[in-house]
Amino acid sequence: MSSELETFTMLPLQIDPQTKALTATSGSRALQSELASLNALHRSLLALDTPNQVPPPPLPVNPKRSANVSKLRDSGNTEYRKGKHADAVKFYTLGLQMALTRPLWEPQQLVREEVAALYANRAQAHMGLQNWAEGASDAEASVEAKRVGNSKAWWRRGKCLVEMGRLIEAKEWVSKGLEMEGDEGELVALLKDINVKLGEKSNSS
Known part of the structure; x- marks a missing residue:
């Protein structure tokens, strides 16, 4: 059939x-x-109107914006070195706003590099203020923008998690960072410290 x-x-x-x-x-x-x-x-x-406008050709990177982003990052670094961590956070935030509003036709890799550095620096400024949750969030955002060659951001989030008592999460994060960055000294030392704290915690419980 x-x-x-x-x-x-x-x-x-x-x-x-x-x-x-x-x-x-x-x-x-x-x-x-x-x-x-x-x-x-x-x-x-x-019957629909055929669009007769073509998108503008890709433009080169705006050097003025790049210079302003760098200037804001440098200003933040200067304030951080003075111990003015809150002011440093403000400068890094302004730099992030400028970097993240680049036109879409500009190279995304450039944006990622700028954003990764600014988030990592702002994470450290938050750590100076003992804003551990904010520091952890910024360090994670930095890693999302640049996963390899960004060991400081991996370390800073791990350190923030330790300070918040989230040791298991910190161990997982730092271990993943070591997979990405190799046997980077600060990450290795932090992992050892986390393991010691976990051992102490398990012994006392």
């Missing part, structure tokens, strides 16, 4: 060379209805 799927029916369709409308010299009422709907859709699409 043959299935309907195995049956092929040649439909008497014709296409108008001018309008491209489909017609059938014969066929069911359902076929005629389908063709009428299809032709109506075709006419409505043709």
Whole structure:
């Protein structure tokens, strides 16, 4: 017994060379209805205005914006060295706002590099204020922008997690950082410290 799927029916369709409308010299009422709907859709699409504007060509990186981002980062670094951590956070935040609002046609890798550095620096400023949750969040954002070659951000989030008492999470994070960065000295030392604290915690419980 043959299935309907195995049956092929040649439909008497014709296409108008001018309008491209489909017609059938014969066929069911359902076929005629389908063709009428299809032709109506075709006419409505043709009636749409064809966009005649082309997007602007890619522009080179705006040197003024790059200079401003660097200046804000440097200003933040200066305030951090003075111990003015809250002021440093403000400068890094302004730098992030400027970096993140670059036009979409500018290289995304440039944005990632700028953002990774600014988030990592702001994480350290938050750590100076003992804002561990904010520091952990910024360090994680830095790693998301740049996963490899960013050991300071990996370390800073790990340190913030330790300070918040989230030792298991800190161990997992630092271990992952070591996979990305190799046997980086600060990360290795932090992992040892975490393991000691975990050992002390398990012994005291």
